[in-house]
Amino acid sequence: MGDLRDHWDGVYAARPETAVSWYQARSVRSLAYITAAANKDAAVIDIGGGASTLLDDLLERGYRDLTVLDVADVALDKAKARLGQKASRVSWIVADITQWRPPRQYAVWHDRAVFHFLTRAEQRKAYVAALLAGTAPGATVIMATFALDGPDTCSGLPVQRYSPRTLAAEIGPPFVLTDETREMHTTPSGAQQPFSYVVFRREVN
Numbered sequence: 001m002g003d004l005r006d007h008w009d010g011v012y013a014a015r016p017e018t019a020v021s022w023y024q025a026r027s028v029r030s031l032a033y034i035t036a037a038a039n040k041d042a043a044v045i046d047i048g049g050g051a052s053t054l055l056d057d058l059l060e061r062g063y064r065d066l067t068v069l070d071v072a073d074v075a076l077d078k079a080k081a082r083l084g085q086k087a088s089r090v091s092w093i094v095a096d097i098t099q100w101r102p103p104r105q106y107a108v109w110h111d112r113a114v115f116h117f118l119t120r121a122e123q124r125k126a127y128v129a130a131l132l133a134g135t136a137p138g139a140t141v142i143m144a145t146f147a148l149d150g151p152d153t154c155s156g157l158p159v160q161r162y163s164p165r166t167l168a169a170e171i172g173p174p175f176v177l178t179d180e181t182r183e184m185h186t187t188p189s190g191a192q193q194p195f196s197y198v199v200f201r202r203e204v205n
């Protein structure tokens with residue numbers, strides 16, 4: 001994971017987390033989907049959560065089984081520093097999602113702007129293998145990627161853009177699309193980036 005980790009650590013070390021293009025003061029849509037899907041005892045994992053404030057808001061609402069995975073420990077260190085003592089209530093994992101084997105299952109799997117960096121079929125296959133191992137039937141999967149008319153790069157890396165339909169085809173059964181939203185994200189520099197938010201429910205194995 002060396003090169004990937006160096007890249008993302010460098011991105012987070014270069015500027016404040018409030019200045020990265022994907023920054024949101026609050027993860028409003030993700031929060032709404034997560035709180036609608038699961039109660040406070042549910043195991044929630046944020047894949048590629050970086051320094052997002054999603055965790056802050058879930059902790060604030062009483063969620064107590066929270067995990068964040070990211071390849072960049074610089075990003076996770078920023079989130080931990082912001083959370084202070086509350087950081088000890090979160091499980092932190094530094095890993096490349098395409099090489100990670102989940103040690104347990106999560107009721108909610110959230111990914112905003114990570115899957116779209118997987119431009120090679122074997123990376124996406126590995127991600128879906130982790131998703132299958134990390135969820136059970138009944139789990140909710142919330143994914144946000146750049147929409148088909150979104151940017152084709154982010155942070156100097158190429159991305160694969162999706163509509164809800166093409167993302168559903170990529171993720172495949174047993175994940176069934178249950179909700180979708182198009183959202184226009186405004187970056188800190190004022191650019192407009194359309195995202196596809198898609199919610200899946202895991203059916204049988």
Ligand SMILES: C[S@@+](CC[C@H](N)C(=O)[O-])C[C@H]1O[C@@H](n2cnc3c(N)ncnc32)[C@H](O)[C@@H]1O
Nearest residue numbers: 008022048049050052070071072096097112113
């Ligand atoms: C565009 S940022 C999104 C961060 C966060 N989800 C948000 O919405 O604020 C992408 C994040 O995914 C992480 N990342 C990229 N590739 C990854 C991989 N293969 N495995 C784990 N994390 C990865 C990066 O370090 C970065 O924090």
